Amino acid sequence: QKEVEQDPGPLSVPEGAIVSLNCTYSNSAFQYFMWYRQYSRKGPELLMYTYSSGNKEDGRFTAQVDKSSKYISLFIRDSQPSDSATYLCAMSRSNDYKLSFGAGTTVTVRA
Amino acid sequence: SQTIHQWPATLVQPVGSPLSLECTVEGTSNPNLYWYRQAAGRGLQLLFYSVGIGQISSEVPQNLSASRPQDRQFILSSKKLLLSDSGFYLCACCKEGNEKLFFGSGTQLSVL
Numbered sequence: 001q002k003e004v005e006q007d008p009g010p011l012s013v014p015e016g017a018i019v020s021l022n023c024t025y026s027n028s029a030f031q032y033f034m035w036y037r038q039y040s041r042k043g044p045e046l047l048m049y050t051y052s053s054g055n056k057e058d059g060r061f062t063a064q065v066d067k068s069s070k071y072i073s074l075f076i077r078d079s080q081p082s083d084s085a086t087y088l089c090a091m092s093r094s095n096d097y098k099l100s101f102g103a104g105t106t107v108t109v110r111a
Numbered sequence: 112s113q114t115i116h117q118w119p120a121t122l123v124q125p126v127g128s129p130l131s132l133e134c135t136v137e138g139t140s141n142p143n144l145y146w147y148r149q150a151a152g153r154g155l156q157l158l159f160y161s162v163g164i165g166q167i168s169s170e171v172p173q174n175l176s177a178s179r180p181q182d183r184q185f186i187l188s189s190k191k192l193l194l195s196d197s198g199f200y201l202c203a204c205c206k207e208g209n210e211k212l213f214f215g216s217g218t219q220l221s222v223l
Contacts, residue, residue: 032210041199041219042216043115043214043216044201045214046211046212046213049210088155092210097168103153
């Protein structure tokens with residue numbers, strides 16, 4: 001079993017729809033949770049960063065962390081074609097040099 | 112904020128040739144530095160990380176090596192490339208303190 005599980009999709013939605021992405025994990029020691037957006041042939045860009053449980057909102061993006069269920073989510077409201085990308089979840093323990101990544105979910109927003 | 116410079120963007124090399132990819136970081140000092148590889152349609156594989164000059168940790172046995180000759184310089188090398196070394200190579204920084212990791216723009220390596 002992988003430490004971080006993420007459905008690779010692909011996921012296709014019409015413009016304006018809500019995109020819902022999620023990851024599950026097995027290591028209860030994870031405390032830092034991140035979402036990255038990666039466009040084709042580009043480096044991943046840090047999108048959202050959350051410490052421990054709870055919600056965080058930034059514009060059209062909302063990140064949720066449920067540590068009791070070992071489940072994190074990313075919601076994109078009013079999706080745009082420019083949101084078409086691969087979204088990677090990542091997480092780490094405190095005082096750990098490394099991140100554990102999900103495999104990434106490819107999202108296409110149709111105009 | 113930090114800026115990560117990575118070059119070249121694209122590289123085509125024959126099997127058996129040497130490799131040197133360079134990464135430099137601006138805007139921070141004593142960063143943790145990382146090399147990742149991303150195969151087509153797959154996740155990120157950590158290859159090496161470094162917490163200081165001359166300090167290299169290897170995550171997987173392979174045909175590659177890394178060096179950190181200066182505080183903000185990280186180099187990925189190979190003496191003889193294999194077909195299996197093809198992939199998208201990413202340099203990343205920093206994670207200390209605020210735990211965030213930032214990536215460079217990547218190098219697409221094709222070994223033919």
